[in-house]
Amino acid sequence: MGIFDYHRLCREGKIEVVPTKPVKSVEDLSVSYTPGVGDVAEKIKENPDLVYDYTTKGNLVAVVTNGTAVLGLGNTGVYASKPVMEGKAVLFKIFADIDVFDIEINEKSPEKLVEIISAVSPTFGGINLEDIKAPDCFIVERALKERVDIPVMHDDQWGTATVILAGLFNALYIAGKNLQDVKIVINGAGSSALATAKLLRKAGAQNIFILDSKGLLSQKREDLSEYKREFAVDMPVYKLDRVIEDADVFIGLSVGNTLKENHLLKMSKNPVVFALANPIPEIYPDLAKKIREDGILATGRSDFKNQINNVLSFPYLFRGALDVRAKEINTEMLVSAAEKIAQIARKEVPDYLRDIYQEKFSFGKEYIIPKPFDRRLLLEVPVAVAETAVKTGTTRKEFDAEIYRENLRKRMERIEKIFPYCSL
Structure with missing residues (x-):
């Protein structure tokens, strides 16, 4: 199986949108859309915060780029950036059960980018900026943080x-x-x-x-x-x-x-x-x-020991932030995440990880950072992020650590069951 076949065969690309509720009858259809959905719209109109309860907003992240700094390839343009953004969407889903719309914007002006992204921000619970060249990425991130009330993070940075x-x-x-x-x-x-x-x-x-x-x-x-x-x-x-x-x-x-x-x-x-x-x-x-x-x-390479890979952080930073409806991802939350990631690597390595990687390893000079498929990251890092969000006063939702841990366990079980991969 070649690289290009992987991205092209079965269905083009790497992601799709699927319904989460049954639509198998006339009754289902009337509740899912019209006329039943009108009642939900009226309720949200009266109390906009209910959008988190009745829609996907609270589990939906925008992965946004303008294609000006894609991987190590530079200014590839928006079309060449799309497979990379789809890949980011896959990582969000398989590691943290977060849904993503990838948005490639054909606009180089940072000021116009801010206008576009802020205009669509009500759709999302968080915004992940990706592969935008410096210094434009600083301008865009800073301006968006001032304009929207959901977490915004430029992943290449933070x-x-x-x-x-x-x-x-x-x-x-x-x-x-x-x-x-x-x-x-x-x-x-x-x-x-x-x-x-x-x-x-x-x-x-x-x-x-x-x-x-x-x-x-x-x-x-x-x-x-x-x-x-x-x-x-x-x-x-x-x-x-x-x-x-x-x-x-x-x-x-x-x-x-x-x-x-x-x-x-x-x-x-x-x-x-x-x-x-x-x-x-x-x-x-x-x-x-x-x-x-x-x-x-x-x-930064996977074929050497100790890969410094941001997949160890961004899914769990957003998971924790989304789950307490944080208004931002602040530096205190980042430090808490880093501390927890470090602590996980010091613990005894589970047998399933050794099976996945087909090697024996333990904390030391050649294993200072967890492996990407370490499920303890999902069970522990979002809790640290959420707790710090509460402490720093950026949350809009009540938080109980034990209940949250159980919810994360359920998410982990869901991740292991839900992916109906096609045969390549």
């Missing part, structure tokens, strides 16, 4: 940042270091890098140094955008060769093969290296291990 933080919690634990004390070097200053820096700060990191293609984000530079200027430090415009000295952590969100042998040798004891460029990482793990046997390594 989903990635959350998993990086989770992995870093565990890597530093193994290395015997504290987030507050370590020197962190981030190579790359795009949307995911800047979001990661913000979230690391929120979690307690004090010493963060970011480099773009011209060098260190320094206060001496006059070419920095407002987004980069936030992280400018009072140092000369050093290159990576100088900034990496005595660094405890290297986070690569840039391009392949930029971390060299001499860079690794300059890092501190038990260095943490997250080489996340795809498909070619900043340094390959086998080479890094030869240079620094004491290192803890992660990449």
